[in-house]
Amino acid sequence: MKSTTASQAAPTDLATTGTARVRKEPRPDGRGPRRGIRRQLPTSPWLFAAPGLAIVGIFILYPFLSTLNNAFTDKRTLIEGDYVGFANFQELWHDEMFWIGLRNSTLYVLGVVPALVILPLLLAMLVQKHIPGITFFRSAFYTPVVASIVVVGLIWVWMLDERGLVNALLEAVGVGKAGFLSDQWLLLLSAMTVTVWKGLGYYMIIYLAALANVPRELHEAAAVDGAGAVRRFFSVTVPAVRSTMVLVAALSSVAAFKVFSEVYLMAGPTGGPAGEDTTLVMLVQRVGTGLTGRVGYASAISVVVFVVTVALMLLVLRADRKEDA
Amino acid sequence: MRISRNPRRAVAAGAVLAVLLPLSACGDGDDGGGSTDASGKVEGEITFQTWNLKANFKSYFEGVVDGFEKKYPGTKVRWIDQPGEGYADKISADAAAGTLPDVVNVSPDLVAPLAKAGLALDLDKSASKYEKEYLPGAWKSHQIPGMDGTYAFPWYLNTGPLFYNKRLFKDAGLDENKPPTTYDELFDDALELADKSDGKVATLANVPTIEDFGRYGVPLMNKEGTGFTFNDAKGVELLAKYKKLYDAKALDGQALTATPESTGKKFLTEAVAMNPGSALDLEKFKKDAPRLYKNIGITPQISSTGKDNMYVMGVMVNTKTKQTPAAVAFAHYVTDAQRQMEFAKKVAIFPSTEGSLDDPYFTEQDGKDETRVRVAAAKSIKTAVNYTPVLFSEQMKVELRNSVAKALQGKQSPKEALDNAVKNCDRLLQQS
Numbered sequence: 056m057k058s059t060t061a062s063q064a065a066p067t068d069l070a071t072t073g074t075a076r077v078r079k080e081p082r083p084d085g086r087g088p089r090r091g092i093r094r095q096l097p098t099s100p101w102l103f104a105a106p107g108l109a110i111v112g113i114f115i116l117y118p119f120l121s122t123l124n125n126a127f128t129d130k131r132t133l134i135e136g137d138y139v140g141f142a143n144f145q146e147l148w149h150d151e152m153f154w155i156g157l158r159n160s161t162l163y164v165l166g167v168v169p170a171l172v173i174l175p176l177l178l179a180m181l182v183q184k185h186i187p188g189i190t191f192f193r194s195a196f197y198t199p200v201v202a203s204i205v206v207v208g209l210i211w212v213w214m215l216d217e218r219g220l221v222n223a224l225l226e227a228v229g230v231g232k233a234g235f236l237s238d239q240w241l242l243l244l245s246a247m248t249v250t251v252w253k254g255l256g257y258y259m260i261i262y263l264a265a266l267a268n269v270p271r272e273l274h275e276a277a278a279v280d281g282a283g284a285v286r287r288f289f290s291v292t293v294p295a296v297r298s299t300m301v302l303v304a305a306l307s308s309v310a311a312f313k314v315f316s317e318v319y320l321m322a323g324p325t326g327g328p329a330g331e332d333t334t335l336v337m338l339v340q341r342v343g344t345g346l347t348g349r350v351g352y353a354s355a356i357s358v359v360v361f362v363v364t365v366a367l368m369l370l371v372l373r374a375d376r377k378e379d380a
Numbered sequence: 381m382r383i384s385r386n387p388r389r390a391v392a393a394g395a396v397l398a399v400l401l402p403l404s405a406c407g408d409g410d411d412g413g414g415s416t417d418a419s420g421k422v423e424g425e426i427t428f429q430t431w432n433l434k435a436n437f438k439s440y441f442e443g444v445v446d447g448f449e450k451k452y453p454g455t456k457v458r459w460i461d462q463p464g465e466g467y468a469d470k471i472s473a474d475a476a477a478g479t480l481p482d483v484v485n486v487s488p489d490l491v492a493p494l495a496k497a498g499l500a501l502d503l504d505k506s507a508s509k510y511e512k513e514y515l516p517g518a519w520k521s522h523q524i525p526g527m528d529g530t531y532a533f534p535w536y537l538n539t540g541p542l543f544y545n546k547r548l549f550k551d552a553g554l555d556e557n558k559p560p561t562t563y564d565e566l567f568d569d570a571l572e573l574a575d576k577s578d579g580k581v582a583t584l585a586n587v588p589t590i591e592d593f594g595r596y597g598v599p600l601m602n603k604e605g606t607g608f609t610f611n612d613a614k615g616v617e618l619l620a621k622y623k624k625l626y627d628a629k630a631l632d633g634q635a636l637t638a639t640p641e642s643t644g645k646k647f648l649t650e651a652v653a654m655n656p657g658s659a660l661d662l663e664k665f666k667k668d669a670p671r672l673y674k675n676i677g678i679t680p681q682i683s684s685t686g687k688d689n690m691y692v693m694g695v696m697v698n699t700k701t702k703q704t705p706a707a708v709a710f711a712h713y714v715t716d717a718q719r720q721m722e723f724a725k726k727v728a729i730f731p732s733t734e735g736s737l738d739d740p741y742f743t744e745q746d747g748k749d750e751t752r753v754r755v756a757a758a759k760s761i762k763t764a765v766n767y768t769p770v771l772f773s774e775q776m777k778v779e780l781r782n783s784v785a786k787a788l789q790g791k792q793s794p795k796e797a798l799d800n801a802v803k804n805c806d807r808l809l810q811q812s
Contacts, residue, residue, distance in 0.1 A: 329636065
C-alpha cells in the first residue's frame, strides 16, 4: 500500500514541477531505485523532436556554423583554404564595395521600414470595413504578395525603362524622362518602391488581424468624448496595434537589410552603374559564387549581415520594451 | 538526477551524430578518382553534361549518344543538360561536392579554375593523338597561362557580324549603304547620329567589354599570364572615346547597367542603331521585328587587329572519372569533324575541326541573308581570336565594368579607372 502511494506520487510530482526529473524510489525488495522504464521517459520527447532537430541541424545550424568558420579562412570554391584569422574582416574595412553595400542596405531599411509600418496600417483600416465588395479589394491588395518577385521585377523594369510607361507619362505631361534604371539614387528608390508595393498586402493582413481585436467600445467612447477620426486613430488605434507595428518593423527591417532580388532585377548583375546600388547580400552573391568564388570573404560579409540584423531586431524590441515601461 | 541526464546526453549525442554523419560524407569529394590513362577499353557508364542545349537539340544529342553506345558496346552515356542561368555555379557546386559529371561542356574561362583545382584532364597527356584533328587556334584555346597542358577538346566556335539599322542611318543623313568599317568611322557616325536625332537614337547600347579592348588592339595580359595590361595608352584611348560617346548620348543612357539581353531588345525596338549578333539573330528579327528586318544592314565586326572576336566552347573530361577511356572517347566523339558538322547544320555555329570550314556549306552563297552571314563569318573565323583571357573571371568582368562606368560618369579619368580595374583584377588573379 505504501509503495502504491509512493508510485502514484511520482507523476503528480512531475506534473507539478513541470520537469522530466525522475524520482529515485526504493524498490520493495530494498534493491535501490528502479531505473529501467522511468529512465526512458525523457527520451521520447527527443525522439519526436529528432526529425525537426535534424532538419534544423542540417539546414540551419550546420550552414551557420560553417559560414562562421569559413569567415576566418581564405577558402575558395574549389580550394579548402587556410585559417587567416581576422584578415577577411580587415580586408572588408578597406573594401569600397563593402561600404557601398552597407550604405545601400542601411538606406533600404531607412527608406522601406517606415513605409511598411505605416502604409499597410492605413490600407488595413481602409479595407477593414464590412461593405459589399470589400473582399475583392482585400484580395487585390494581396495579389502582389503572391506574385513571383521575378515577374514583379520584370514588370517594373518595363514600366520604368527609359522608353517605358512611366517615362512616357512624364514626357507627356512635360516633366521629361527620368533615369529610373540608370541613375544611382533613382534606381535605389525604384527598388524600394517595388519592395513597399510588394510588401503592402502582406503587412496589411497582419494589421487586419490586429485591428479585429481592437474593442469597438473604445472607438465609440472616444467618439462620444468628441474625438475626431484623426484623434481616434492616434489615441485608440495606434496604441492598440502598437505591438503589431513593432512586429512589422522588426520583420520588415530584417528583410530590408537583406534585400537582394528587387535590386538585382532592376540594377542588373553589376549592382547599378559602377556597382553603386549593390547591397550587402548582392555582394555576398557576387564575391562568393562561381568557380573562382571567395567563399571565406563572402562568409565574412555574411557574418556582418547576421550581426547587423540581430542588432536591428534587438534595437526594435528594446524600443518596444521602453515604450512598455 | 544522473539517471535522467544520461539518456538526454545519449539522445543529444545521437542527434549530433545524426546531423554530422551525413555531412561528413560531403567532404571535398575526393574519392580517389580515376586514371589519366585513356588507352584502356572503352566501356562503362559515364555522365555527359551540356549547357542549355536540351530545349532545342534534344534529338541531335540523343542521336549522338545512341551512335556512341553502338560504336562502343558496353558503354552507357547519361546525358544531363543544365540551364544557362547559373551554369558556373552549378559546376562549382558539383565540383566542390565531388559530383562533377565525367564529361562536361565548358567555356575556356570555366576550364581554368577547374584545371587549377586538378579536375580537368590534361589532354596533351591523355589524348594528344587527337590534336591534329582540330584547328590549332581552337586546340590552344583551352590552355591555361602558367600551366602546361590542354584541358578540353575544342567544340563549336561562334562569331558574327555587326547588325545596323539602315533606316536610322538614313534618317540621320548617313549613307545607309556605307556602314562604319573602322573604329574612327564608328565613333564619327555615332556622334553624328546622336546629334541629328537630338540624342534620341544611340548607336551602341553596351559599354566596352574585355573583348572590345582586345579588338581595339589593347594588350590584355602579359605573356606569363600573371597580370593584366589593358590600362595601357591604347586602352585609355578607347575608354576616352566611349566617354565622348556617352556624353553625346551616342551610347545608350542605360548602357551602364545593360546586359546582352537588354541591348538586344534595344536594337529590336530600334532604340539603338548597331548591335553585334550572329546568323541566329536574323530569324529572330524576321519573326519579332519585321520592320527592323526590312531595314537590317549587315557589316563585319570592327577590329583594329584585323582579327574578329570568336567565342569558343569546349568539352572537358573530369579527372575523377572512373571510366577515363570511355570519357575521353566520348568527349572526342562529340567534338569530332562529323558530329560538329552535323551540329553546325542544325544551328548557326562553326566547327573547330580541321578542314570543316572548307565544306561548301560554309563557302557557297545561295542568295539568302542567313547564308551570306554564315559564309562571311566562316571566312573570318579562320583567323578570329578569343579575346577574353581564360583567366578573366566573372568577378573580374564586374570590376572592369564598374571601372568603365566610373570613367563614363566622369567620376574617374579613363586612366585612373583602368588602373584601378587592372589593380583589382590582378588582386583577384593572385587570389584565384
